[in-house]
Amino acid sequence: MSKERIKISPDLYDIMPSDYQDLVQSATYGKEDRGWKDIGTSKELIEQHSLCAGCPESMAFRYILASLPNPEDTVMVGSTGCTSLVFPMVAVHNIHSLFGNQNAIASGLKRALSVRFPDRVKDVVVLAGDGATVDIGLDMTLQAWFRQEKFTTICFDNELYANTGGQESGLMQKGFVAKMAPVGKLFDKVRLPEIARESGCHYVVNCTVSKPSLVEKVIRNSVLIAREIGPTYIQLYTPCILEIGKNSMEGLQEMRDSEKPTERFAYKEYISEPAKQLLAELAAKDKERKAAAKQLAGKA
Amino acid sequence: MTQYRVLPGPEHFLPPAAASMGIYLPNPGEAHINGVIVPEEKAYEEAARQFLMAQVPTIFPGPLVLWAWNEKAAKKAAAVRKLYDILKECVQPGQKPMLIPMPDYRPKYPKINPEVEINPNHPNLTIWHNKIDCCMFIGVHCHQANLSLKIIRGGTSCYTVAMCAQAGHEDAMLSFRDASVEKILKLGEWIRKLKGTVKPRLTTAKTSASN
Numbered sequence: 001m002s003k004e005r006i007k008i009s010p011d012l013y014d015i016m017p018s019d020y021q022d023l024v025q026s027a028t029y030g031k032e033d034r035g036w037k038d039i040g041t042s043k044e045l046i047e048q049h050s051l052c053a054g055c056p057e058s059m060a061f062r063y064i065l066a067s068l069p070n071p072e073d074t075v076m077v078g079s080t081g082c083t084s085l086v087f088p089m090v091a092v093h094n095i096h097s098l099f100g101n102q103n104a105i106a107s108g109l110k111r112a113l114s115v116r117f118p119d120r121v122k123d124v125v126v127l128a129g130d131g132a133t134v135d136i137g138l139d140m141t142l143q144a145w146f147r148q149e150k151f152t153t154i155c156f157d158n159e160l161y162a163n164t165g166g167q168e169s170g171l172m173q174k175g176f177v178a179k180m181a182p183v184g185k186l187f188d189k190v191r192l193p194e195i196a197r198e199s200g201c202h203y204v205v206n207c208t209v210s211k212p213s214l215v216e217k218v219i220r221n222s223v224l225i226a227r228e229i230g231p232t233y234i235q236l237y238t239p240c241i242l243e244i245g246k247n248s249m250e251g252l253q254e255m256r257d258s259e260k261p262t263e264r265f266a267y268k269e270y271i272s273e274p275a276k277q278l279l280a281e282l283a284a285k286d287k288e289r290k291a292a293a294k295q296l297a298g299k300a
Numbered sequence: 301m302t303q304y305r306v307l308p309g310p311e312h313f314l315p316p317a318a319a320s321m322g323i324y325l326p327n328p329g330e331a332h333i334n335g336v337i338v339p340e341e342k343a344y345e346e347a348a349r350q351f352l353m354a355q356v357p358t359i360f361p362g363p364l365v366l367w368a369w370n371e372k373a374a375k376k377a378a379a380v381r382k383l384y385d386i387l388k389e390c391v392q393p394g395q396k397p398m399l400i401p402m403p404d405y406r407p408k409y410p411k412i413n414p415e416v417e418i419n420p421n422h423p424n425l426t427i428w429h430n431k432i433d434c435c436m437f438i439g440v441h442c443h444q445a446n447l448s449l450k451i452i453r454g455g456t457s458c459y460t461v462a463m464c465a466q467a468g469h470e471d472a473m474l475s476f477r478d479a480s481v482e483k484i485l486k487l488g489e490w491i492r493k494l495k496g497t498v499k500p501r502l503t504t505a506k507t508s509a510s511n
Contacts, residue, residue, distance in 0.1 A: 007367065008367060009373060010374065012380065012381060015400070016401055016403060017416045088408075
């Protein structure tokens with residue numbers, strides 16, 4: 001859908017709930033430099049959600065939705081998990097896949113969109129939890145990367161199966177004892193970012209969502225690289241405060257503690273050579289555009 | 301021929317799809333009332349009568365008319381507004397016509413505001429809250445309308461009318477097909493024509509008490 005189509009019929013405008021009027025009037029669809037700084041001054045693309053109070057996943061959702069470069073022409077693919085409780089409240093096209101199937105669905109979707117809209121940029125972004133990405137859906141995740149499918153995979157890593165009570169997942173850290181995994185994890189956290197790099201992803205980042213500007217940069221890069229070059233993978237630590245015994249206010253600190261240099265979510269980034277070149281070109285164009293705009297503003 | 305009739309509910313928790321009970325859709329130029337195929341003209345009269353009889357006659361415009369996808373959609377929206385204005389003109393004191401949108405099909409969590417919208421996944425909430433006893437769906441995609449109409453038939457006593465742009469809805473108590481601006485306005489004309497000839501079923505304090 002193009003942003004020009006997001007218009008309310010004038011004769012029925014007054015009966016539309018205010019959320020929709022706000023979306024049309026002040027959401028950042030079509031804004032070139034959209035980003036997390038729009039939060040608070042424009043209508044966000046996420047309405048009320050049913051996540052727990054203080055859940056870092058809700059922060060992640062807000063930053064990601066604020067950072068998508070092309071939300072009016074983006075389709076997100078979700079999977080079973082806490083994220084699937086949020087997608088109904090997101091004002092971006094989205095599909096709920098069977099548990100683990102998300103990268104297979106996204107592959108077909110991306111190809112179909114390319115055929116249906118050959119002249120328009122359509123982005124596909126997978127957003128799923130660690131169970132869907134690394135355990136149940138690992139086959140689909142890897143095969144999509146092997147095939148060099150042009151979409152972004154985002155994994156919300158909370159290191160366990162949160163909404164079913166705390167079972168062990170592949171991304172759980174070694175030795176961690178969860179409510180439904182009383183023995184403690186016996187082997188290491190799966191090193192999916194490294195696997196992603198070796199499987200052909202052109203941009204891989206492992207980080208937390210404690211810094212919105214960083215999340216914005218990472219999401220923007222990953223979508224733009226996936227659009228032009230090939231698969232990208234972002235692993236974001238979104239701790240489940242309930243399952244690790246924290247209070248609502250402690251999610252942010254938990255992420256800060258986990259991103260220290262020696263910790264498992266210390267910022268790691270891999271960019272392939274073609275992706276580096278693309279980012280450099282985009283940065284140069286952006287600089288040129290901003291300079292021209294500044295000049296124009298000066299003349300006015 | 302089936303004996304099943306699509307009647308106001310509450311039918312039960314999971315009412316059968318009317319199609320599975322042998323109800324079939326009208327051909328062009330026809331409509332159905334309670335599952336019986338009738339000439340379209342008869343359906344206009346019956347729909348107008350139901351609207352004028354109802355205490356809270358309501359129009360539910362869906363995304364296909366609420367959003368200006370194209371010029372045709374905006375024109376239909378204008379016709380829906382006109383129909384609502386006619387309805388307001390023609391009802392008697394005590395009747396309360398409503399125009400409640402169904403902006404999209406996302407399930408509403410944590411809860412819907414039934415005063416301002418209806419959602420196809422739990423339409424009964426809006427109907428119960430506003431005490432709607434006759435409603436018309438227009439501009440709702442067929443699969444969502446079918447879902448909604450079945451839920452309404454299952455859990456409420458509301459009379460349902462479908463002004464469908466495709467082949468009609470078996471699960472509505474009355475269904476038009478091939479909806480257009482002209483057809484919407486024609487229903488308005490019928491409401492005007494029957495104005496003052498239909499006795500509304502109003503609940504007064506006295507009748508409530510006696511019930």
